[in-house]
Amino acid sequence: MIKLYNLLPKTKNNKNISNIEVNGISCDSRKIKKKYIFVALSGKINNGIDYIPQAIKNGAVLIIVSDKDFKYIKHSNIEVITHKNPRKLYALICNKFSNYKFKNIVGITGTNGKTSVAWYVHQFSKLVSGKTASIGTLGTHYKKIEKNSNLTTPESEVLVSNLNKLYSKKVENVVIEVSSHGLDQSRLDGIDFNIVAITSLSRDHLDYHKNFNNYKNTKKKLFSNFAKNGIAIINNNISEKNEFIEVAKSNNMKVITLGQSSTSVFRYKLLRLKDKNYEVKIFYKNTTSIIFSRLIGNYQIDNLLTAICIMIEMGFKRKEIENLSRTIKSPPGRIELIRNIKGAEIYIDYAHTPDALENVLCSLRPYVKNKLYLVFGCGGDRDQGKRKDMGKIAHKFSDINIITDDNPRYEDPKKIRREILKYCPDAIDIADRRIAIINTIKKLVKGDILLIAGKGHESTQEIKGRHLYFDDAKVIKKVLVKD
Numbered sequence: 001m002i003k004l005y006n007l008l009p010k011t012k013n014n015k016n017i018s019n020i021e022v023n024g025i026s027c028d029s030r031k032i033k034k035k036y037i038f039v040a041l042s043g044k045i046n047n048g049i050d051y052i053p054q055a056i057k058n059g060a061v062l063i064i065v066s067d068k069d070f071k072y073i074k075h076s077n078i079e080v081i082t083h084k085n086p087r088k089l090y091a092l093i094c095n096k097f098s099n100y101k102f103k104n105i106v107g108i109t110g111t112n113g114k115t116s117v118a119w120y121v122h123q124f125s126k127l128v129s130g131k132t133a134s135i136g137t138l139g140t141h142y143k144k145i146e147k148n149s150n151l152t153t154p155e156s157e158v159l160v161s162n163l164n165k166l167y168s169k170k171v172e173n174v175v176i177e178v179s180s181h182g183l184d185q186s187r188l189d190g191i192d193f194n195i196v197a198i199t200s201l202s203r204d205h206l207d208y209h210k211n212f213n214n215y216k217n218t219k220k221k222l223f224s225n226f227a228k229n230g231i232a233i234i235n236n237n238i239s240e241k242n243e244f245i246e247v248a249k250s251n252n253m254k255v256i257t258l259g260q261s262s263t264s265v266f267r268y269k270l271l272r273l274k275d276k277n278y279e280v281k282i283f284y285k286n287t288t289s290i291i292f293s294r295l296i297g298n299y300q301i302d303n304l305l306t307a308i309c310i311m312i313e314m315g316f317k318r319k320e321i322e323n324l325s326r327t328i329k330s331p332p333g334r335i336e337l338i339r340n341i342k343g344a345e346i347y348i349d350y351a352h353t354p355d356a357l358e359n360v361l362c363s364l365r366p367y368v369k370n371k372l373y374l375v376f377g378c379g380g381d382r383d384q385g386k387r388k389d390m391g392k393i394a395h396k397f398s399d400i401n402i403i404t405d406d407n408p409r410y411e412d413p414k415k416i417r418r419e420i421l422k423y424c425p426d427a428i429d430i431a432d433r434r435i436a437i438i439n440t441i442k443k444l445v446k447g448d449i450l451l452i453a454g455k456g457h458e459s460t461q462e463i464k465g466r467h468l469y470f471d472d473a474k475v476i477k478k479v480l481v482k483d
Contacts, residue, residue, distance in 0.1 A: 001035070004062065007096045008081075009089075017079045020061055025093050026157055034059035039090040042069060049073060064089060088186035091156035095190030098160050100167035102174050104314045106195040107188070109178040109222050110235070112356045113199030113303045114152070118175045119331035120307035125173065127324050128316060133166045135159065136177025137350075138331065138457060142166060153182025156189070163191075173314055180205055180218045193226045195313055196253075197233035198244060199306055200299075202355035206383040216240055223248040230254070231313050233306060236261045258309055259302070266309045270301065276367070280305070282322070289318070291325040296335050297363025304328060333456025335360055338476045343446030348472045350456025352379065352406070354389035357453055361397035370447030374398040375436050376454050378420060380411030387416065391423030398451070401427035404436035406454045407462040433461065434475055441479045452476070 005018035025037040029051035032038050038055035040048030040063060049069050052060075056078055063080045065073060070082045083089045106121070108114045118134040122141055125132030133142040135154065140146045140162050153176065154162065166174060178196075182188055201216060209215040223232055224247045232248035234241055236259030248255050258266040271279040271290075278293045278301055293304055304325065311321045330336055339346045347364065351357040357376070365372060374394055378387045394401045403420050405413045413431060421427055430436035440450060452472050455461075461470035 002096070007037075007093045009092070017062065017081070020079065022061065024097065025090070027090060027155065028157075029055040029058065032058040032060050035061050037062045037064060037093065039064045039086055040066075040069065041086060041090070042066065085186060087156075088189050091186050091189035094156040094160040098164055098190075100163045100174075102163075102167065102172060104173040104195060105191060105193050106173070106175045106197070106310055106314070107178045107191075107193040107222055107226060108175060108197050108199065108306075108310075109180070109183070109219050110197075110199030111202045111204045111353060112351075112359070113299070113306070114177040114179075115331055115350075116300060116303040116334055117197065117199055117306045117310070118177050119334075120304055120328055121175050121310050123328050124307060124311050124316070124321055124324060127327065128320055130173065130316060131171050132173040132175065132314075133171045134175040134177070135162055136175075140166070142169065142171060151182070152177050152179040153187050156187050159187060159191075175310075178222055180209065180215055183221045184209075184218045188226065191226070193222075194230040195233070195310060196222050196227045196230065197235075197306055197310060198222070198238065199235055199303060200355065201238045201240060202353060203386065203389070204353045204383065206385060207381070216243070220244060220247050223253065224251055228252055231256065233258055233266070233309055233313070235259060235302065235306070236264045237302070256309060256313070258306055266305070268301075268305050270298065273366070282308075284309075284312075284318075287318075289322050291322045293325050293328065295328065295330060296367075297359060299359040299363065300330065300335065331457075333458070333473075335363060336456075336473070338473050341441065341444060341479075341481050344444035344448040344450065346441065346444075346450045346452070346476050348452045348456055348476070350458075351376075351453045352386075352455075354386060354393055357390055358393045358397060360451060360453065361393070364449050364451060365397070368399075368447070368449045370445060371399040371449075372397075373400045373402070373440055373444070373448060373450040375402045375404055375433075375440055375450070375452045377404045377406035377413075377433070378416055378454070379407045380409035380413065380416055382409075384419065387419040388423050391420040391427075394420075394427065395424040402430055402436050402440050403427045404430050404433045405461070405463075406433075408464075409462050410464055413463075433470065433472075437472065437475050438479050441476065442481060 001021050004020040023035040027039040027041045032055045038060040067082045115137045122134045137152045229252045232253040233256045234244050236257045256265045267283040269281045280291050282289045333350045335349050349360045351360045403417050459471045460467040
């Protein structure tokens, strides 16, 4: 039990209510218990103030609302605090209830690559007996994966709860995937990162951020609002890298640029690629070394090197980490080989942005001995501008394209496919994703490669508010092909 004055910023420390005793906090009225704070968050679908009566009934002693929503509250029998940004205050209070004290808290952002880097760090750590967990798109991952959120960066309450649980299990290091939504909605406020990294930056989530500049500036918050005096790892391939470097330096951070450029602090050079084995030379801290990797694609090597840099800065022995590079595998749904049928390989990948799709297609091209097939679609109720770009990329980088449904949500799936087909004129239009996959597999011959893109590790398809079970990998495995 904590006194309210220990939870609130000084500017919000109202003397009349500061001595209230509080047991917890939640933005979900169903989770409210006796002496809890209820935070009435407003979203596109639910308005938190509508659930205040239920929260009070369940035992809430205090309500936090936005300044603009205060006028709608009709309950005078409970204390209310207004705030211009309730989400931020919510996150800060959640962390006041925390008890975690990790050696390292690492935040990874980027349009693409977050999940891969977090996965590689976790794999390295397991191999050297390091007690490291990750939180992100795949869920909370320590000794096993627990899928406890549909969000890359969970809501503050869930995130802090996960951190407390991991700390109770003697976890020493945590890697958190940081999404632009998570940053914009203050889900991470109150967490003190000591290492932050950005893997890539290209178009995504413009349905939410409205334009690329807003999206970029939101990503920059990880370097300006967090990890003061910490370490910033910035990919040198990012066109806007200088903006991130400037922000990081203004926050008194040690900046490590990473890439193949001669200006990179953590520099590497691809020496050769033979039989799906990379040989890479690393130049860092006046020391040169060689690593080997079985990962597919230059962009995944980039992610692997980012993970190695993070491991070194976390305090692990460089030589030990580099010697393990050959054993590191891609995360589920990231350029993942699912099946080989009569000499044709079938991969799935989560690629749902133009940049990601181009990266995967270019990575697979060197291994194609006949035709490169692509089955993909675009999500509904999201950034519609991506459809044009992804259609053009598919037309340019693959040989045969099949346009199908992804997660149409509430949008007309035929309209989505039509917008892609406009820029991918020779593509085949098959609405049913299962049929699209099955029919394409049956056409494959020796030397072909098929990429099924967009959903990767996902096991559902979202259609008109319903999440229907659908797993690309399992569909692939069940296809019967006659010899």
